[in-house]
Amino acid sequence: MSPQNLNPQETSASPLDNVRVVLVNTSHPGNIGAVARAMKNMCLSQLYLVEPQRYPHDEAIWRAASAGDILESAIVCETLADAIAGCQLVIGTSARERTVPWPMLDPRNCMERAYQEAAVDHQVAVVFGREDRGLTNEELQRCNLHVHIPANPDYSSLNIAMAVQVLSYELRMAHLSGELSSNDMAEWDVPVAGADDLDRYLVHLEETLREINFLRPEAPKKLMTRLRRLYQRTRLDEMEVNILRGILTSTQYWVRKAKMKDDDGSNGA
Structure with a gap:
């Protein structure tokens, strides 16, 4: 050429x-x-x-x-x-x-x-x-x-x-x-989360949903599939993933603390 x-x-x-x-x-x-x-x-x-x-x-x-x-x-x-x-x-x-x-x-x-x-x-x-x-x-x-x-x-x-x-x-x-249509995340203040970050969040979410007894055998079929679709479609940024994981961590802390209290009460009885 x-x-x-x-x-x-x-x-x-x-x-x-x-x-x-x-x-x-x-x-x-x-x-x-x-x-x-x-x-x-x-x-x-x-x-x-x-x-x-x-x-x-x-x-x-x-x-x-x-x-x-x-x-x-x-x-x-x-x-x-x-x-x-x-x-x-x-x-x-x-x-x-x-x-x-x-x-x-x-x-x-x-x-x-x-x-x-x-x-x-x-x-x-x-x-x-x-x-x-x-x-x-x-x-x-x-x-x-x-x-x-x-x-x-x-x-x-x-x-x-x-x-x-x-x-x-x-x-x-x-x-x-040579033409780019508008990208609504081109000027975003925080990088978009990578696939691995999102996957770790979804694993954390499923773990938490099981701990709070929301994700049970009788729960709707494909619940996690639909939640995965929701988050894949939303395009979270890195800070948003960190915030959501922080919420999950706090939820797990209080759930586990409540369970320990119940166990102590049962033992005392």
Whole structure:
């Protein structure tokens, strides 16, 4: 490419550097290589692999063609939680409706949203599931948003590299447009909480709800799923998470103190 054809945005640090592609439990190493190639085509560079079944592998290198650098810098993780740690926006790819619906966007609108966040230095993860069955419900519940590629309903199955190519292209087009719509958290006074911070809060919340006897066997089904959806949709900042966890800690303190008092009274009787 001649210098005069270079987009000015390519010469400096790009918001695309804040976007990571996460592949969960990929079974075929060739697909990993093909994903690396799709990413490099669209100027993405961060590849995270969660428990790949066969990697490293020669076929991954062969399928990557000239995108071997993407594979060399790929980060292999044991869990999805590790792969999305520190991300303020997590997007899961979904091919079917769920019992508890989640915010669902089409590729163009979703990647425009992702780019807006990346442009204000938020870390963004786009998560892709297994070749044969995608992401589990539990994995999808770790995501703020879901994206669905509206393929032919009579033949909707996409190879994982194809799916990565579609979403990477939409990210690239958002980047080249040079226009950012308003982001209501761009000038926020405190950083948006990362996925790991929110997950720790949700674990703390469930623990507290059990201690106060709110979360019981007879409680509505999928109660924690709906609470997770609420907080994923709300986009808490780091201070808000700390405040909420402080409330939970105080609640636990008084509940435990009351239980100790009751136990002492029972022993005395």
